[in-house]
Amino acid sequence: MDFSEHTLHTQQTEHASKYSLRNLHPGNFAIVMASGILSSGFTTLGQPLLAELFYFFTLCSGCTLLALIVLRLLRHLPAVRQDLLNPRLVFGYFTLVATTDIVGILLHARGHTSLALGCWTMAFVVWCSLLYLAFSVLTFVSHEHNVNIVHGGWLITIVGTQSLVLLGARIAPDLGQWANFMLVEIHMLWGLGLVFYGIFVTLFCYRIFFLTLQPQDVSPLFGVIMGAAAISANAGTSLLQVPAGLPFLREQHAFINGVTMMCWAWATWWLPMLLLFAVWKHVAKRLPLAYEPVLWSFVFPLGMYAVASARLGLAAEFPPLQLIATLMIWIACAVWLAVFAGLVHRLSSLLRA
Secondary structure (H helix, E strand, O other): OOHHHHHHHHHHHHHHHHOOHHHOOHHHHHHHHHHHHHHHHHHHOOOHHHHHHHHHHHHHHHHHHHHHHHHHHHHOHHHHHHHHOOOOOHHHHHHHHHHHHHHHHHHHHOOOHHHHHHHHHHHHHHHHHHHHHHHHHHHHHOOOOOHHHOOHHHHHHHHHHHHHHHHHHHHHHHHHHHHHHHHHHHHHHHHHHHHHHHHHHHHHHHHHHHOOOOHHHOOHHHHHHHHHHHHHHHHHHHHHHOOOOOHHHHOOHHHHHHHHHHHHHHHHHHHHHHHHHHHHHHHHOOOOOOOOHHHHHHHHHHHHHHHHHHHHHHHHOOOHHHHHHHHHHHHHHHHHHHHHHHHHHHHHHHHHO
């Protein structure tokens, strides 16, 4: 083997190692989130065939990734521990929470109430564990005492929190005498998600607007800032539509109405900004666009924005929002197909390597 062949072999080995089981990125679960929200969106907009296709893909990809994460725990526990103690990665594990809740929403829509309740319970336990672990890492372990470690992936915390609200609002009417307990819980979670969003988005905006931004800093995870606002709006409409048995909860509807519209407007404002970031990075600075797992974290916000727009249009009785939702769901589907093509190409490259 000559020098050039040895160099190529080394690069291929390093490339394959980067995407090995040991280095399985938590962002891979965003493929399940993206596919699930497209299924929900096509159901809302009256496309049952596409909804079912994405539903089955969601279940298949979710089961596959769950098996891989369990296998990684068994075979590469030190690598998992290292991820969980890394302030840049630990918040990415909230994709597990959001993924479980979205699967639960799809199961509930198809009449599997007990499975949906099991999904919510499991997601809530994981959420509690990750929440205090992540903030403990941020407080006691991190030695980067500046905002440079802030990136859009931290806002997956909000996505996970509000996904508990979305699924909880659907299963609450099925809980009988325990329904009020669930309703109080999801109202609390919705408010907590808004507080977290206010904290993280302030740090995030300070990072990108007041410190030097390099093209390499612009990540598909930036889309989560819009997705977190969109899912907060979607969760707000869910709270408005579920029957509230307690007068205390009914009195909050006026507040929820206003905040829900504000969240949707903020998500809308971010859409052109995300496009500007992409043009600056890939056109002005000429950085190539290549597949990476976090690209799925950009597909999910587009789908969530479509669903939030559709549900807000129904809640507000404002039909023009349905037109926006229809346009966005097809854009999200097109981006999903492009990212999926990148995934297939990457997998074929790994097999050749």
